Amino acid sequence: MKISEETHYINTVYYKIEQTAKYCRHLGTQIFEKLRLPLTLDEFATLDTISLYGEICQRDLAKLILKDRPSTGRILNSLDERGFITRFADTKNNRLVRKMKLTKEGNEILEKALKILREYLANLPQVLSDEERDNLEHSIQMFKQGLEKEVEMNI
Amino acid sequence: MKISEETHYINTVYYKIEQTAKYCRHLGTQIFEKLRLPLTLDEFATLDTISLYGEICQRDLAKLILKDRPSTGRILNSLDERGFITRFADTKNNRLVRKMKLTKEGNEILEKALKILREYLANLPQVLSDEERDNLEHSIQMFKQGLEKEVEMNI
DNA sequence: ATTAATTTGTTGCATTTGCAACAATAATAT
DNA sequence: ATATTATTGTTGCAAATGCAACAAATTAAT
Numbered sequence: 001m002k003i004s005e006e007t008h009y010i011n012t013v014y015y016k017i018e019q020t021a022k023y024c025r026h027l028g029t030q031i032f033e034k035l036r037l038p039l040t041l042d043e044f045a046t047l048d049t050i051s052l053y054g055e056i057c058q059r060d061l062a063k064l065i066l067k068d069r070p071s072t073g074r075i076l077n078s079l080d081e082r083g084f085i086t087r088f089a090d091t092k093n094n095r096l097v098r099k100m101k102l103t104k105e106g107n108e109i110l111e112k113a114l115k116i117l118r119e120y121l122a123n124l125p126q127v128l129s130d131e132e133r134d135n136l137e138h139s140i141q142m143f144k145q146g147l148e149k150e151v152e153m154n155i
Numbered sequence: 156m157k158i159s160e161e162t163h164y165i166n167t168v169y170y171k172i173e174q175t176a177k178y179c180r181h182l183g184t185q186i187f188e189k190l191r192l193p194l195t196l197d198e199f200a201t202l203d204t205i206s207l208y209g210e211i212c213q214r215d216l217a218k219l220i221l222k223d224r225p226s227t228g229r230i231l232n233s234l235d236e237r238g239f240i241t242r243f244a245d246t247k248n249n250r251l252v253r254k255m256k257l258t259k260e261g262n263e264i265l266e267k268a269l270k271i272l273r274e275y276l277a278n279l280p281q282v283l284s285d286e287e288r289d290n291l292e293h294s295i296q297m298f299k300q301g302l303e304k305e306v307e308m309n310i
Numbered sequence: 311a312t313t314a315a316t317t318t319g320t321t322g323c324a325t326t327t328g329c330a331a332c333a334a335t336a337a338t339a340t
Numbered sequence: 341a342t343a344t345t346a347t348t349g350t351t352g353c354a355a356a357t358g359c360a361a362c363a364a365a366t367t368a369a370t
Contacts, residue, residue, distance in 0.1 A: 009203045010219055013292050014179045020299045021176035022221055024169045027306040048164045059348060064165055066177055068328065069349065095336055097348060127301030128294075136294035137168050139283075143291055144175045146282030151182040154329090214318060223358065224319065250317060250366060309359095 013143070035120060037113050042067070046075050047084060047110045050102055055090070057097035063155050076100060084109060168298070190275060192268050197222070201230050202239060202265045205257055210245070212252035218310050231255060239264055 009015055028041040039047070042065070049064050050056060056064075062072035079085045084106030090099040102110065128136065164170055183196040194202070197220065204219050205211060211219075217227035234240045239261030245254040257265065283291065 008207045009200045010207070013288060013295070014183065015200075015221075016292065016295050016299065017172060017179055018176045019221055020295055020302065021173045023299060023302040023306050023308075024172055026308060027302060028169065030306065045164045045170075052163045052165070057348075066170075066174055070329085070351080071327065073349065073351095074326095093336090093347090095347065096334080124305065125301075127305075128298055132294060132297055133168060135290060136298055137171065139287060139291035139294055140168070140171050140175055142287055143283055144171065144178060146280075147175065147178040147182060150279065150282075151178050151185065153178075153181060212318080225321080225359085226357065228319065228321095229356090248317090248366090251364085252318060 017140075017143075031117075031120065035116050037116060038109060039113055042075055043079060044110070044113055046072075046079065047102060047106055048114075050085065050100060051107065051110055055099045055101050057090070057092055057099050059097075059155065061100075063153075068155055079106070172295075172298075186272075186275065190271050192271060193264060194268055197230055198234060199265070199268055201227075201234065202257060202261055203269075205240065205255060206262065206265055210254045210256050212245070212247055212254050214252075214310065216255075218308075223310055234261070 025041070032039070032041050032044070037044070045065050046061070049061060053060075053064075058072055058076065059069060061076075062069050065072065065075075067075070076085065076087065080087060080100075083103055085100045086103055087098055087100045090097055092099075127133075180196070187194070187196050187199070192199070200220050201216070204216060208215075208219075213227055213231065214224060216231075217224050220227065220230075222230070231240065231242070235242060235255075238258055240255045241258055242253050242255045245252055247254075282288075
């Protein structure tokens with residue numbers, strides 16, 4: 001194995017961020033399966049985000065949960081069929097949009113999942129110290145803001 | 156819009172990392188298309204990683220390029236058909252494996268892509284200062300190492 | 311010596327994802 | 341007034357992805 005001193009892709013910060021993101025997703029789905037939660041990670045993030053904003057239209061939600069519009073619509077269809085959200089017509093800037101909010105059942109399932117998750121995560125060894133995590137959050141925030149100027153997300 | 160003070164998923168470091176990773180991937184593919192490079196981002200990363208290691212077996216490569224074994228095999232099939240790599244039988248721990256290395260054409264296309272990329276990236280506004288980027292690399296490295304103990308990647 | 315377990319790579323399939331095109335509606339321009 | 345552009349959500353399809361199952365070959369166990 002010969003290692004060159006030139007920068008290679010796998011040594012860049014882009015690679016490290018993608019790698020870490022994959023770890024996060026794997027770990028997240030593994031935890032959701034292990035705990036037998038009746039929601040996927042994406043569904044949980046969706047319910048949690050709706051609960052944060054109260055009422056929100058689909059496109060705004062799509063931007064928040066990092067999905068495109070069709071994927072967001074499909075996730076919402078499933079949550080709707082299972083009675084966790086209701087969708088209703090509303091307006092945003094005088095424009096007709098489809099907004100949604102949590103139902104009583106949606107709130108209950110979200111609270112239940114949150115409770116189980118919090119208990120589980122509290123018993124995990126801490127990955128970073130508080131200070132290190134603050135540093136990471138700050139650095140990645142700066143980096144993301146730099147990228148935002150260059151990239152077109154088209155959602 | 157009511158904002159609660161509780162932590163919500165979209166405020167966690169997991170979310171921020173996934174978000175930033177998506178930006179990286181979008182930006183990467185957009186640049187590769189804009190520059191009309193004859194490789195995709197994944198193909199470039201594959202060639203670049205093979206060139207770094209010289210000779211490597213598929214499974215080890217899969218771990219490095221963050222793909223599973225089938226996806227890695229398919230990327231390699233395509234690079235093989237286009238004459239950028241050759242594959243040959245070899246042994247690793249007395250076990251028969253399929254290794255690969257770059258062909259002359261593979262080296263040329265990689266160098267050409269690297270040259271175009273370097274020129275383009277040199278003219279982009281710097282996203283982070285050197286110090287900030289070092290901080291980010293260090294923080295995310297620590298975080299990744301913490302996650303590695305908890306997550307099973309199965310590649 | 312047989313059997314069981316591991317490692318590596320491939321195949322096939324089901325799921326997910328991304329993306330373009332469309333419909334509906336409203337804002338803006340001419 | 342009409343046409344153009346923009347926004348939102350859906351549909352449909354192609355591509356990518358993940359995953360289980362398999363084959364081949366080697367190591368470890370009994």
